[in-house]
Amino acid sequence: MSGPEKFVLLGKVVGVHGVRGELKLESYTEPRTQIFRYSPWWMRSAAGERMIDGCRGRAQGKGIVAELPGVDDRDAAMALLGAEIWVARSALPKAKPGEYYWCDLEGLEVVTVEGTSLGKVSHLVATGANDVLVVKDAERERLIPFLVGQFVTEVDLEIGRITVDWDVDF
Template sequence: MSGSEKFVLLGKVVGVHGVRGELKLESYTEPRTQIFRYMPWRMRSAAGETVVEGGRGRAQGKGIVAELPGVTDRDAAAALVGTEIWVARSALPKAAPGEYYWADLEGLEVVTVEGRALGRVSHLIATGSNDVLVVRDAERERLIPFLPGRFVTAVDLDGGLITVDWDPEF
């Protein structure tokens, strides 16, 4: 993705629906149909990246069915299976106090409450019970539960720093 603007992965195409070019989507938004509020989409696959405006869709069962401009038959839809849906971070609403977008946490430096550097947030993992920070430095990778008030004592997005109450040897 070009430029310095940050993009956030919001979903992907997981299948086709019917013969008129409708797509089955997996959405990472809550509620899942919220994905249609954030346009334009940057559709990214091994074939490259395209910008899509004007997609619409509906919930169906446990998934979403979408219609995209220019995708009018099953073959065109099938060609998009596996494509990721990205949007500009700036298109998303401001997070509520104490809530964070994963994209805003990735790349932040992590230090202990004693000031010992542990590395940077590589990415996060959803475990079902809580999210986990994957923190890497030159020597190792640490998995730190993202539990504010318990292990995460402060998040300073402007300063690029997360402070944790964590044993550096763990």
């Protein structure tokens, strides 16, 4: 997972299922089984990272269960507990107009409608009501609700800038 390619976190291993090496996953995709449409997976854990291609799975109760090539017993599955599942950003479909992948917003410069720089997007936080941009500069951190049309007036991925209607003192 090195080089200029961006990667996106799509889920993680949260348990094992049965004795044949099946894994219980938490998926961040919508719907949750959409995670199986992306390949290859980069499994990242404390033990390191490895690429796995050809993962299959199904919905099971409130979660999902996955079968990974080369993981064919409970011990192999246990070794992956807590592992994160990443895929290359290029493996994801193009975002619909007005929708954005968080990874595409991270690192963008944030300026006010008056042209004052507020810093760069460090990361985003899901609050339930709406997503929030965490914008940092050398002096401070600002939390700006990502509400297009209300606080966010423009997102320009080409030039790497988000324009916001936001008071510099807030």
